[in-house]
Amino acid sequence: MTGLSAIHQRHPLRHRLVALMLAVVTTILMITVVAFMTLVFRLLSGERDQRLDAALAAGGVYTDVTVQIVDASGRTRSIVQTQSRGGPDRPTVEAAAAAVEAGRPITVNGPDGAWRLAATPRADGTWLLAGQPIGGERRLHDRLVMIWCGTVLIILLITAGLTTHLIRYGLRPLTAVADEATRIHAGDLTRRLPATAPDEIGQLATALNGMLDRVQTALHERQRADERLRRFVDDAGHELRTPVTAIRGWADLYERGAVPDSEVPTAIRRIRQETERVGSLVDQLLQLASLDQPADTTGSRDDRRIIDLAEIVRDAILDARAVDPDRPVATDLPPTGIAMVRGDAMALHQVVANLLANIRAHTPSRTPARLHLQRRAAAGGDRIVLRVTDDGPGVPPQIRDKVFDRFFRADPGRAHHGGGAGLGLSIVAAIVADHGGDIRAEPGDGFTVRISLPAARPTSRR
Structure with missing residues (x-):
């Protein structure tokens, strides 16, 4: 999992998608090629073994099959017919001995090439041996492998090109969303992500737009709340400053003896009035603060x-x-x-x-x-x-x-x-x-x- 996470962090999404597509296509092609080659050469091998069995049964029918009589050690006693494909006319003694010993169709490699051999015993103790060189089939197999490898390579190159183009085209809405998100991250919260398509990218953009709306609303509410709080504190301080200044002024005058005896009742009356004004303002502020509390934090609602x-x-x-x-x-x-x-x-x-x-x-x-x-x-x-x-x-x-x-x-x-x-x-x-x-x-x-x-x-x- 750590390795996969590191790969995801190092490579862009489109590169990972292209690599994944190539891996899938390569796997499918390899399975297809191996299955096709196995099936083809099994069919060829089965047909060849049938020809060898028929040649043994008829004593020599097919011109591309060598039929000879050998002893138990593989030495030739007589040649019934030789194959006409070109190359060696008959297998080596060692190859013939191996076929006699096996008692079933086998493939034997020798200095003169590979042979497919089948032997059946005769009444006189000798063996009727039928064989067919398969060097041509080996060369055909190698040629087909090279052709298939080249074909697979070409298919992978075409797949890589088409996949890159299609993924780039398919990811254009996501790229637009990423570009717009970058601009929003830069501080422009008024922008919104394009959400025109009803696919997963459109659903993602719609969800993000809804989240941005809530974030922007919350930020605006917070800014307004901060502004209201600042203005509230400024206004409250301003409103309290006037009566407090009056109270302090009358108290200072009285303390310095600057208030005549005839003005003392007036001073006390003004101090009481301003004190009542401060008390009324504080009561109103406390009432507003109480009303501002959420309903679940105050008992008065119940x-x-x-x-x-x-x-x-x-x-x-x-x-x-x-x-x-x-x-x-x-x-x-x-x-x-x-x-x-x-x-x-x-x-x-x-x-x-x-x-x-x-x-x-x-x-x-x-x-x-x-x-x-x-x-x-x-x-x-x-x-x-x-x-x-x-x-x-x-x-x-x-x-x-x-x-x-x-x-x-x-x-x-x-x-x-x-x-x-x-x-x-x-x-x-x-x-x-x-x-x-x-x-x-x-x-x-x-x-x-x-x-x-x-x-x-x-x-x-x-």
């Missing part, structure tokens, strides 16, 4: 139950009206038991509350808001769809898809003048995704957020 989203919306609207009683809020909610979802009631309440708080933060006072909740049929199962709309200035189309990004604000300077950290809608999007739903900002006047959650079975009403 505690969910079937709840009526319409009830959640009604409670959130009551809370919003208590905070901003002058803002008109219109609702279109289905009856109880229709908008049923499986989830965390507190988290879903936070979704609706954050959306209403976002309306209060970004629209003028008394700007109307509308909430529409319905159950819709879908191919993968019914969905509960919630739309929260306001009649405010809206969001420019070019940044509409970014409103759910963490620390995103349409007005970056607003955070330094009493605004939030830009995490409210990010938390909403994370909670919705954690419940198996999707969220998007829809185009139109004002600002509309559409949330779709998988519906649970309606509860039976008695």
